[in-house]
Amino acid sequence: MIARTAVLALLLATGVAAAQGLDWSADEVRAVLRHGPWPPPMRPDPSNRVSGKRDAIALGEKLFFEPRLSRDGRLLCASCHVPYRGWQDGRARALGLAEVDRNTPSVLNVRMQRWFGWDGAGDSLWAQSLRPILDAREMGASAAQAAALVRGDAEYGCRYRRSFGMAPEADDEAVLVGVAKALAAFQETLVSGRSAFDDFRDALARGDAAAAARYPRAAQRGLRLFVGKGACNACHLGPAFSNGEFHDTGVPFFIRGGVDPGRHGGIRRLQASAYNLLGRYNDDRSGAAATRTRHVALEHRNFGEFKVPGLRNAALTAPYMHNGSLATLADVVRHYSELDVERLHADGEAILKPLRLTPQDSADLVAFLESLTERESALGERQAALPCSP
Ligand code: HEC
Numbered sequence: 001m002i003a004r005t006a007v008l009a010l011l012l013a014t015g016v017a018a019a020q021g022l023d024w025s026a027d028e029v030r031a032v033l034r035h036g037p038w039p040p041p042m043r044p045d046p047s048n049r050v051s052g053k054r055d056a057i058a059l060g061e062k063l064f065f066e067p068r069l070s071r072d073g074r075l076l077c078a079s080c081h082v083p084y085r086g087w088q089d090g091r092a093r094a095l096g097l098a099e100v101d102r103n104t105p106s107v108l109n110v111r112m113q114r115w116f117g118w119d120g121a122g123d124s125l126w127a128q129s130l131r132p133i134l135d136a137r138e139m140g141a142s143a144a145q146a147a148a149l150v151r152g153d154a155e156y157g158c159r160y161r162r163s164f165g166m167a168p169e170a171d172d173e174a175v176l177v178g179v180a181k182a183l184a185a186f187q188e189t190l191v192s193g194r195s196a197f198d199d200f201r202d203a204l205a206r207g208d209a210a211a212a213a214r215y216p217r218a219a220q221r222g223l224r225l226f227v228g229k230g231a232c233n234a235c236h237l238g239p240a241f242s243n244g245e246f247h248d249t250g251v252p253f254f255i256r257g258g259v260d261p262g263r264h265g266g267i268r269r270l271q272a273s274a275y276n277l278l279g280r281y282n283d284d285r286s287g288a289a290a291t292r293t294r295h296v297a298l299e300h301r302n303f304g305e306f307k308v309p310g311l312r313n314a315a316l317t318a319p320y321m322h323n324g325s326l327a328t329l330a331d332v333v334r335h336y337s338e339l340d341v342e343r344l345h346a347d348g349e350a351i352l353k354p355l356r357l358t359p360q361d362s363a364d365l366v367a368f369l370e371s372l373t374e375r376e377s378a379l380g381e382r383q384a385a386l387p388c389s390p
């Protein structure tokens, strides 16, 4: 400690300190390295036989922007998952045919998720993609409408055949599932670009102090809080900054005079769904993909728990939390700083305590969160799909 202080004094005296990074301990470096590398490799989804297939991606991309997939012909997936707004809508709560109770999450990096929706009611990306098509408050369509669209459009029919190796089925529900699997294949390609944080993380991995020092000091201090005193990485873990699980962070869950049961309701909906991985539409014959679903168990503590959202590009996706109740990242940091422990209702939630951050600490945490913003969209390299005609 004495030696470190002496060196620091020397550096300050010579005016070099500003160009240096913080002094990172081996434990801190290990914690930081776990948030990369970025982007992670693509792994096809075994429950979706068209995952990673070119024609399915092209089909899914067209369908994502297809208004005829909604009851009134005016809503598309992209109405709420707006590409130029970080693939969400900027609203507190989504507005489809009616207002929904929850905030629209971004679909960037969605393939890194383990459960889908704020309550994890979906156990696959394709099952989750099917839900808004049928939900009366979102797109309000039906299997028959989706199937008729695909059968009646030459290009859709062509891509469907190339993706699935057969013409759209006679059974409407089977075609609806095919539509959802193509939508999933497209969304698997949506990955955020690299951020200032990634350059810092990789510089630490290489031991390249000069490159690491380019990461702004405020962001470095914020990162130190994130993996240290703040223990944010207890939940916001891994390359996408989510452990994929469900927690209670004391966000009020009252909605329109009722309550949003969060994960508790999600598990019930998951178990009741005909489209879960235990059902007939799971393409993974090995049964491995369904293991988590088979073992999910409803517990009292799940009440009021919500999925830990990823934090990449968070600066682009205000407002925050499952109900959009916090307007800015500074508000989110204040929420954790002034946490009302009385509100933590889930049994056994012992990770969180009010952090009582100084204004400087709070600003540093925000600077760190902002450094997770992609410098440029990774979607720039997309190739236009070749036309498909029978
Ligand atoms: C009316 C606005 C709206 C429309 C239209 C909409 N979504 Fe969503 N989307 C949401 C909301 C709100 C959620 C969160 C749902 C929940 O937690 O129950 C969500 C969640 C998702 C998720 C899960 C993300 C995650 O991180 O878990 C995926 C995937 C998704 N939507 C894909 C789609 C696709 C594909 C379409 C078109 C077929 C679509 N959405 C249409 C509002 C919308």
Ligand code: HEC
Binding pocket: 226, 230, 231, 232, 233, 234, 235, 236, 246, 247, 248, 249, 251, 306, 307, 308, 309, 310, 311, 314, 317, 319, 320, 321, 322, 323, 329, 332, 333, 336, 351, 352, 355, 365, 369
């Ligand atoms: C106990 C697990 C846990 C810890 C620890 C935790 N978070 Fe969270 N975080 C969550 C959950 C769960 C949500 C969503 C809560 C909701 O919607 O009701 C969330 C939401 C967020 C959001 C909003 C993201 C969005 O898109 O809406 C941000 C930003 C965030 N956390 C940052 C942090 C920071 C910074 C820390 C450390 C000070 C932290 N979190 C600590 C679980 C945690």
